[in-house]
Amino acid sequence: MLAALCILVLLSFCPALCVFQKLYCSFSDSCDCDFRPNIRDLEWDIYKNVFGQHLVQDIVSEEVVKFLQNKNPDRPLVLSFHGSSGTGKTLVSSMLGTHLFASAMSSPYVHQFVATLHFPVPHRVQQYRRELKSWVQGNLTECAHSIFIFDEMERMPAGLVDVLEPFLGPSHVVFYTNYRKAVYVFISSTGEEVINRAALENRQSGQEREAIALADLEDAIAQAAYNNHTSGFFQSSIIQQKLITRFVPFLPLSRRHVERCVLSQLCQRGHCGRSDVVDAVGRDVAFHPVQGQYFSTTGCKAVSAKIDLFL
Numbered sequence: 001m002l003a004a005l006c007i008l009v010l011l012s013f014c015p016a017l018c019v020f021q022k023l024y025c026s027f028s029d030s031c032d033c034d035f036r037p038n039i040r041d042l043e044w045d046i047y048k049n050v051f052g053q054h055l056v057q058d059i060v061s062e063e064v065v066k067f068l069q070n071k072n073p074d075r076p077l078v079l080s081f082h083g084s085s086g087t088g089k090t091l092v093s094s095m096l097g098t099h100l101f102a103s104a105m106s107s108p109y110v111h112q113f114v115a116t117l118h119f120p121v122p123h124r125v126q127q128y129r130r131e132l133k134s135w136v137q138g139n140l141t142e143c144a145h146s147i148f149i150f151d152e153m154e155r156m157p158a159g160l161v162d163v164l165e166p167f168l169g170p171s172h173v174v175f176y177t178n179y180r181k182a183v184y185v186f187i188s189s190t191g192e193e194v195i196n197r198a199a200l201e202n203r204q205s206g207q208e209r210e211a212i213a214l215a216d217l218e219d220a221i222a223q224a225a226y227n228n229h230t231s232g233f234f235q236s237s238i239i240q241q242k243l244i245t246r247f248v249p250f251l252p253l254s255r256r257h258v259e260r261c262v263l264s265q266l267c268q269r270g271h272c273g274r275s276d277v278v279d280a281v282g283r284d285v286a287f288h289p290v291q292g293q294y295f296s297t298t299g300c301k302a303v304s305a306k307i308d309l310f311l
């Protein structure tokens with residue numbers, strides 16, 4: 001009785017428990033120890049370091065917060081990032097890993113699949129399907145909070161990701177593993193035409209960038225991904241079954257956004273004051289459409305190489 005009371009007191013006395021857990025976690029990299037979501041830091045990072053992406057900031061923050069605050073989600077969080085290169089898709093996906101796990105992107109529970117690296121030969125799709133399924137299943141058994149990032153979706157063999165369908169839906173508890181706490185992120189340039197057209201129309205009509213609304217975009221992106229045969233989502237049951245929580249459009253960046261990327265990287269290197277370099281890289285940006293010089297072709301990609309050039 002006394003012993004039970006002692007344990008009860010101990011358990012309700014958090015510091016002691018925390019110390020115990022800290023001690024345990026100092027020699028364990030188990031899922032429970034590594035999974036340390038920091039929602040505030042994530043929101044702040046997305047707000048402060050992702051430039052020109054009001055839709056991304058709103059959707060990703062909102063969905064991740066909602067998902068993590070739900071102790072018993074009825075389905076995993078599935079985000080599909082779309083947009084031209086250099087607009088921040090990879091950046092935001094690594095922010096998720098960074099703020100959800102103590103060991104950040106090097107966490108053994110953050111899994112990245114790159115089409116050209118993991119699934120290079122289109123006609124091996126049946127073999128890839130078997131592999132992917134057993135990996136994801138194995139990874140989820142080790143850690144229900146696993147994050148799966150699928151990069152270069154526009155180069156995934158069609159039909160491959162459909163093997164994930166059973167993991168993405170609601171109410172799947174297979175072999176006692178809860179599959180509903182995982183996070184999936186798909187990254188692709190598919191749908192960039194739709195997104196860039198919306199951004200261009202917005203710009204040409206003289207509206208604020210923030211006036212670009214999500215309403216029409218999400219459906220249009222889903223359709224583009226579903227109908228484009230060079231997309232890994234071509235005729236995908238995942239889209240058909242509406243298993244993607246949100247389609248997230250990354251808008252093309254204008255010169256002023258690219259300059260913010262440059263400044264931020266300069267500051268990280270201790271050269272905050274070099275506005276001459278910001279200017280020089282800004283002048284070097286290639287635009288599309290050429291007429292009007294609205295958007296950078298490469299966004300913030302390769303900015304650091306250009307900084308090297310002008311620094």
Ligand SMILES: *[C@@H]1O[C@H](CO)[C@@H](O)[C@H](O)[C@H]1NC(C)=O
Nearest residue numbers: 111112134135136137138139
């Ligand atoms: C987890 O996924 C990786 C691929 O990212 C794979 O190599 C590994 O075998 C998987 N782990 C398990 C237990 O299946």
Ligand SMILES: *[C@@H]1O[C@H](CO)[C@@H](O)[C@H](O)[C@H]1NC(C)=O
Nearest residue numbers: 154189190191192228229230
């Ligand atoms: C399919 O996607 C590719 C790559 O994003 C794009 O270049 C092409 O125009 C798209 N095709 C159609 C029919 O939308």
